[in-house]
Amino acid sequence: MYDIDPSRSEPLFQQIVAAVKRDVATGRLRPGDRLPTVRESALDLVVNPNTIAKAYRVLEAEGVTVSRRGAGTFIAPHRPTTSRRERVRAFREALDEALADAVHRGLTRAEAERAIESALKRFRFGSEEKP
Amino acid sequence: MYDIDPSRSEPLFQQIVAAVKRDVATGRLRPGDRLPTVRESALDLVVNPNTIAKAYRVLEAEGVTVSRRGAGTFIAPHRPTTSRRERVRAFREALDEALADAVHRGLTRAEAERAIESALKRFRFGSEEKP
Amino acid sequence: MYDIDPSRSEPLFQQIVAAVKRDVATGRLRPGDRLPTVRESALDLVVNPNTIAKAYRVLEAEGVTVSRRGAGTFIAPHRPTTSRRERVRAFREALDEALADAVHRGLTRAEAERAIESALKRFRFGSEEKP
Amino acid sequence: MYDIDPSRSEPLFQQIVAAVKRDVATGRLRPGDRLPTVRESALDLVVNPNTIAKAYRVLEAEGVTVSRRGAGTFIAPHRPTTSRRERVRAFREALDEALADAVHRGLTRAEAERAIESALKRFRFGSEEKP
DNA sequence: GTGGTCTAGACCACA
DNA sequence: GTGGTCTAGACCACG
Numbered sequence: 001m002y003d004i005d006p007s008r009s010e011p012l013f014q015q016i017v018a019a020v021k022r023d024v025a026t027g028r029l030r031p032g033d034r035l036p037t038v039r040e041s042a043l044d045l046v047v048n049p050n051t052i053a054k055a056y057r058v059l060e061a062e063g064v065t066v067s068r069r070g071a072g073t074f075i076a077p078h079r080p081t082t083s084r085r086e087r088v089r090a091f092r093e094a095l096d097e098a099l100a101d102a103v104h105r106g107l108t109r110a111e112a113e114r115a116i117e118s119a120l121k122r123f124r125f126g127s128e129e130k131p
Numbered sequence: 132m133y134d135i136d137p138s139r140s141e142p143l144f145q146q147i148v149a150a151v152k153r154d155v156a157t158g159r160l161r162p163g164d165r166l167p168t169v170r171e172s173a174l175d176l177v178v179n180p181n182t183i184a185k186a187y188r189v190l191e192a193e194g195v196t197v198s199r200r201g202a203g204t205f206i207a208p209h210r211p212t213t214s215r216r217e218r219v220r221a222f223r224e225a226l227d228e229a230l231a232d233a234v235h236r237g238l239t240r241a242e243a244e245r246a247i248e249s250a251l252k253r254f255r256f257g258s259e260e261k262p
Numbered sequence: 263m264y265d266i267d268p269s270r271s272e273p274l275f276q277q278i279v280a281a282v283k284r285d286v287a288t289g290r291l292r293p294g295d296r297l298p299t300v301r302e303s304a305l306d307l308v309v310n311p312n313t314i315a316k317a318y319r320v321l322e323a324e325g326v327t328v329s330r331r332g333a334g335t336f337i338a339p340h341r342p343t344t345s346r347r348e349r350v351r352a353f354r355e356a357l358d359e360a361l362a363d364a365v366h367r368g369l370t371r372a373e374a375e376r377a378i379e380s381a382l383k384r385f386r387f388g389s390e391e392k393p
Numbered sequence: 394m395y396d397i398d399p400s401r402s403e404p405l406f407q408q409i410v411a412a413v414k415r416d417v418a419t420g421r422l423r424p425g426d427r428l429p430t431v432r433e434s435a436l437d438l439v440v441n442p443n444t445i446a447k448a449y450r451v452l453e454a455e456g457v458t459v460s461r462r463g464a465g466t467f468i469a470p471h472r473p474t475t476s477r478r479e480r481v482r483a484f485r486e487a488l489d490e491a492l493a494d495a496v497h498r499g500l501t502r503a504e505a506e507r508a509i510e511s512a513l514k515r516f517r518f519g520s521e522e523k524p
Numbered sequence: 525g526t527g528g529t530c531t532a533g534a535c536c537a538c539a
Numbered sequence: 540g541t542g543g544t545c546t547a548g549a550c551c552a553c554g
Contacts, residue, residue, distance in 0.1 A: 009537095011544060018228055025234035038527065048546045053527070061454055064235065066269045069527045070554035076269070080237025087236035088246060094229035095250050097149050098222060103156035104195065105218035106211025109256040115219060116247055119226050125240040138459045138469070142538060179539050273553060280490050287496035310554050326497065342499025349498035350508060353491060357512050359411055360487035365418035366457065367480035368473025371518040377485050378509055385492050387502040402552095404529060431542065441531045446542070462542045463539035 001036065004045045012047055016055035021064055024075055027124045035065065035073040080126065132167070135176045143178055147186035152195055155206055158255045166196065166204040211257065263298070266307050274309055278317035283326055286337055289386045297327065297335040342388065394429065397438045405440055409448035414457055417468055420517045428458065428466040473519065 002019040004012055023029040035041070038056065042049040056073050059065040063081075067073040080087070102112060133150040135143060154160040166172075169187065173180040187204055190196040194212075198204040211218070233243060264281040266274060285291040297303075300318065304311040318335055321327040325343075329335040342349070364374060395412040397405055416422040428434070431449065435442040449466050452458040456474075460466040473480070495505060 006545095013544080018231070021235055022227055022231040025231040037525080039525090050547085051545065054544090056527085062235070067527060068268055068554085069273070069552065070525075071268075072526060078237075080235065082236045084242070087233060087238045088242055090236060091229060091233040091238055091243065092246050092250065094225075094232060095246060096153055096253075098225035098229055099250055099254050100149065100153040100156040101225060102218065102222040103254050103256055104152055104193070104209075104211065105213045105221060106209075106257050107218050107222055108258075109251070111215070111219055112222065112251065112256065115223050115226060116251075119223065119230055120240070120243065122227075123230050123234050125234055125243065126237050127239070137461055137464075142462070144538080182539060185538085275553080280493065283497055284489055284493040287493040312554060316553085324497070340497075340499075342497065344498045346504070349495065349500050350504055352498060353495040353500055353505065354508050354512065356487075356491035356494060357508060358415055358515075360484060360491055361512055361516050362411065362415040362418040363487060364480060364484040365516050365518055366414055366455070366473065367475045367483060368471075368519050369480050369484055370520070371513070373477070373481055374484065374513065374518065377481060377488060378513075381485065381488050381492055382502070382505065382509075384489075385496050387496055387505065388499050389501075399530095406529080430540080432540085443532085444530065447529090449542080460542060461539085462537065463540075465541060 001041070001044055004047065006047075012051050013055040013058065016041075016045070016052065017058050017062075020055070020059055021062075024064060025124065026122050029075050031075050031077045033075045035075070037072060078126070132172070132175055135178060137178075143182045144186040144189065147172075147176070147178075147183065148189050148193075151186070151190055152193075155195060156255065157253050160206050162206050162208045164206045166206070168203060209257070263303070263306055266309060268309075274313045275317040275320065278303075278307070278309075278314065279320050279324075282317070282321055283324075286326060287386065288384050291337050293337050293339045295337045297337070299334060340388065394434070394437055397440065399440075405444050406448040406451065409434075409438070409445065410451050410455075413448070413452055414455075417457060418517065419515050422468050424468050424470045426468045428468070430465060471519070 002016065004015050004019075006012060008015065010018075020029065020035070029035075035056070036044065038049050038052045041052045045052070056065065056067055060067050060073075063076060063079065065073050066076045082090075099112070133147065135146050135150075137143060139146065141149075151160065151166070160166075166187070167175065169180050169183045172178070172183045176183070187196065187198065191198055191204070194207055194210065196204050197207045213221075230243070264278065266277050266281075268274060270277065272280075282291065282297070291297075297318070298306065300311050300314045303309070303314045307314070318327065318329065322329055322335070325338055325341065327335050328338045344352075361374070395409065397408050397412075399405060401408065403411075413422065413428070422428075428449070429437065431442050431445045434440075434445045438445070449458065449460055453460050453466075456469060456472065458466050459469045475483075492505070
């Protein structure tokens with residue numbers, strides 16, 4: 001399902017977490033959808049079931065999923081709680097780091113703008129009310 | 132100098148690396164500029180000197196700085212070597228993760244666009260001529 | 263009847279057990295009252311009948327209910343058997359955990375006292391005479 | 394250090410989490426204090442180091458501690474974030490369950506009041522400002 | 525059959 | 540030496 005790469009330095013469980021979050025944010029996974037079971041995913045991605053379980057635990061802790069023993073793991077309804085200030089700050093930090101790296105790699109402004117434009121299309125942002 | 136936060140999960144040396152790279156990418160640090168010595172930085176940031184040394188080692192390995200024995204550590208001239216494909220791919224990945232997180236935090240499209248526009252202004256991209 | 267929340271980490275059957283015990287302790291349910299059948303409850307609470315059955319089994323094991331074959335499940339007459347030492351110890355432990363959590367959430371002493379005062383009013387304690 | 398009981402049904406890591414939270418809430422542990430290392434605790438409590446590590450991870454996730462690789466695990470500065478409504482609601486629920494259990498065990502009102510009064514003395518509540 | 529807990533033990537990243 | 544990651548495998552609680 002996901003392309004997990006053990007050779008990358010990012011921990012496996014974090015790669016899984018990021019992949020699920022991306023799919024939720026783009027709408028490929030929607031509230032109520034069921035994730036594959038821990039054992040299925042473990043076979044699929046060729047990692048230890050504990051590693052999947054850890055990823056699911058983190059996702060649950062972040063409010064992305066809910067796990068029910070005996071039933072499975074499901075995408076939770078959205079309920080962002082961070083303040084506007086905080087979410088903008090966090091985004092700017094991540095964006096700064098991405099851009100700084102890109103500049104060092106020689107990305108041109110045009111390339112950056114194209115990539116951003118295309119990325120913005122793929123994500124499903126929350127409704128535009130301004131709290 | 133930099134605001135390093137030991138309580139964040141990102142390793143200290145990486146926070147330092149990212150901060151220097153950001154300053155180079157925005158132009159606050161320019162080729163030829165000298166970085167503080169390891170000891171100065173260690174006192175400044177209240178961090179173990181080994182941690183600073185590791186950050187400087189990584190920066191040099193990435194080609195961001197050059198250290199001249201007995202003279203200090205300096206910002207290197209830009210010389211991006213990655214292929215266009217590679218640099219775009221890396222940027223898209225980082226951007227995807229930043230956006231996915233932001234969406235989960237409830238960022239609206241308008242907020243994202245404003246943050247991006249402002250960030251694009253702050254970074255000094257390479258010249259558009261040489262692909 | 264009860265507000266059972268499958269997304270909470272507490273097992274469903276325990277939520278049901280706790281709800282019944284609370285109702286008995288507050289007097290909403292009294293000795294001799296009949297509980298809904300397993301099937302009724304299962305439909306009502308949208309829960310697997312096995313889960314209800316397990317809750318009833320636990321309640322009976324704890325002496326809160328008695329089930330009479332063919333007739334149903336009834337609230338049992340009170341007949342606490344634990345020693346004073348034991349019942350106080352158990353209460354103190356639960357109270358400690360509740361208070362520790364509350365303090366971490368930032369509850370003030372005044373808020374705690376008000377909540378306690380109100381709670382004490384709602385519960386029907388045993389007669390003070392028989393130690 | 395703590396009295397952990399493997400025979401209780403509560404998971405070991407949760408018992409450890411509760412014990413640390415109680416010590417923080419009573420003031421036995423204060424912000425900045427260092428917890429025993431994972432390995433020390435594991436030897437001390439005769440449990441697997443992974444179990445301690447999990448407890449520490451949960452404590453960090455709840456904001457009770459901060460862990461720094463290479464340095465240790467420390468009590469974090471208090472920064473309760475829950476709203477007044479939420480913290481009172483959570484406390485009332487826990488209190489209700491504790492009282493319901495106690496009533497079933499035959500606790501008298503006098504016993505309850507004495508236990509409560511004594512418990513209230515041991516915990517360090519936040520400052521009394523009303524936000 | 526689902527997720528959760530725990531153990532044992534190896535290896536790694538960080539300070 | 541610190542905490543973190545991952546594997547392997549047993550056992551349990553829940554629905």
